[in-house]
Amino acid sequence: MINRIVEKIAYKKSNKDYSLNNILDYVTNNTEYYKNFSATDLSSFPILTKDIIRNQFENLKSKDLNSRKWWINTSGGSTGEPVKFIQDKEYLLQSRYTTYQEKQKLGYKFGNNFIKLWGDEKEILNNSQSLKSKLINKIKNITFLNSFNMSQENMFTFVENINKKQPKLIVAYAQAMYELAKFVEENNLNIQNVGSIITSAGTLYPFMRETIEKNFNTKVYNRYGSREVGNIACEEPDIAGLVITNDVYIEIVDENGNLCPNGIEGDIIVTSLINYAMPLIRYRIGDRGILNRTKYDFPILEKVSGRNVNMFKTRDNKLIDGEYFTHLIYNKFWIKKFQIIQKSFDLIEVKIVKDLDENKKDLLNIEDGIKKIMGKQCKIIFTFVNDIPPLKSGKYLYTICELNEK
Numbered sequence: 001m002i003n004r005i006v007e008k009i010a011y012k013k014s015n016k017d018y019s020l021n022n023i024l025d026y027v028t029n030n031t032e033y034y035k036n037f038s039a040t041d042l043s044s045f046p047i048l049t050k051d052i053i054r055n056q057f058e059n060l061k062s063k064d065l066n067s068r069k070w071w072i073n074t075s076g077g078s079t080g081e082p083v084k085f086i087q088d089k090e091y092l093l094q095s096r097y098t099t100y101q102e103k104q105k106l107g108y109k110f111g112n113n114f115i116k117l118w119g120d121e122k123e124i125l126n127n128s129q130s131l132k133s134k135l136i137n138k139i140k141n142i143t144f145l146n147s148f149n150m151s152q153e154n155m156f157t158f159v160e161n162i163n164k165k166q167p168k169l170i171v172a173y174a175q176a177m178y179e180l181a182k183f184v185e186e187n188n189l190n191i192q193n194v195g196s197i198i199t200s201a202g203t204l205y206p207f208m209r210e211t212i213e214k215n216f217n218t219k220v221y222n223r224y225g226s227r228e229v230g231n232i233a234c235e236e237p238d239i240a241g242l243v244i245t246n247d248v249y250i251e252i253v254d255e256n257g258n259l260c261p262n263g264i265e266g267d268i269i270v271t272s273l274i275n276y277a278m279p280l281i282r283y284r285i286g287d288r289g290i291l292n293r294t295k296y297d298f299p300i301l302e303k304v305s306g307r308n309v310n311m312f313k314t315r316d317n318k319l320i321d322g323e324y325f326t327h328l329i330y331n332k333f334w335i336k337k338f339q340i341i342q343k344s345f346d347l348i349e350v351k352i353v354k355d356l357d358e359n360k361k362d363l364l365n366i367e368d369g370i371k372k373i374m375g376k377q378c379k380i381i382f383t384f385v386n387d388i389p390p391l392k393s394g395k396y397l398y399t400i401c402e403l404n405e406k
Helices: 002-010 020-030 050-055 089-104 121-126 131-139 152-165 174-186 206-216 323-327 360-374
Strands: 070-074 084-088 114-118 142-146 169-173 196-200 220-226 230-235 242-244 248-253 265-272 283-292 300-305 311-313 319-321 335-344 347-354 379-384 399-401
Touching (some): 084 089, 089 230, 152 174, 174 196, 174 206, 174 311, 174 319, 196 206, 206 220, 230 248, 230 300, 311 399, 323 360, 323 399, 360 379
Parallel strands (some): 114 142, 196 220, 347 379
Antiparallel strands (some): 242 300, 265 283, 335 347
16 A cells, blocks of 8 residues: 555656647747747757757746746766756656656566666765665665676675565666676576566667576566656567657658658657756757657657767776766766776776866866776876767767777
């Protein structure tokens, strides 16, 4: 009974009709930036970029923002260009509800044993989890395994926790889950009774899926999303592709911004249907993908060419998820682009494109955060550059471990 009450509070469904028509009607009447576009024609809206968000930040705000419980969030920097934007409680509640629905489709119910192999840089910087995080995890029956601290010793502990809890669901960074699966295989360990696994926050390549499923003896479901718009799409049983959530509207466009035919790869353009605090209409998220609207009665993403997160390595063979380093740069708004490169075990280069003059305190905090995980002997070089060139695909790598290339 208590679980049901807590579940309703944690995953409250909004009564609002989140549709494309409604959000377009809203933005043309309630934001300065979108006021001159046609609410009945999505194609009349320009493609939204990170630079536009930076330059038009005030004009993108909703006129009723003061009546909302809102906060500033930042992108994950998957293309090396973090950007700030606004979200509110309404967005958060709907996003949580959608996430819970995805878990339910895989057999998870509130209160089931649930393991999260995710990154928490605060645990490393502060040497412990916050009291709030511990309380939330206890209520939701979540066991948190920090993917930012995957030493050999810790990975043995991770496996022990997984076998002890026998979770109905594991949610993990794709790269971290793959590294843990390789660790299980290399050490001839056995994993017992895991229900399902959801991977996110990175590209799940076929070889990674194969290794994870073989060593955890269960199905892996890939999830695609971002800080800017929340969950975008997730795999479901018996469906070939990622099912797009009701929280977003997806388009695929070519290099000129024209819509791609069904089944043709192009840039992913996302319209958030649930963020009324700062509506993001036709947002170029920085990934490429293939949209199929005819295979089923609902649209799916057949492919996402998403983020490539490298695992960094310490001299004692501890693996550090590249996401740890990007988290150190969140909310540093003077940084326009960045790229963090591990040159050797004891040398990290941080390339930065400045939007404003550098903040010396921020640089010291970044350096301190890197040394806390890589060791005091690690040398950090800050290189200020005019630009960081993309790959041939047009994508940026925001973390690169050159040890992986040797």
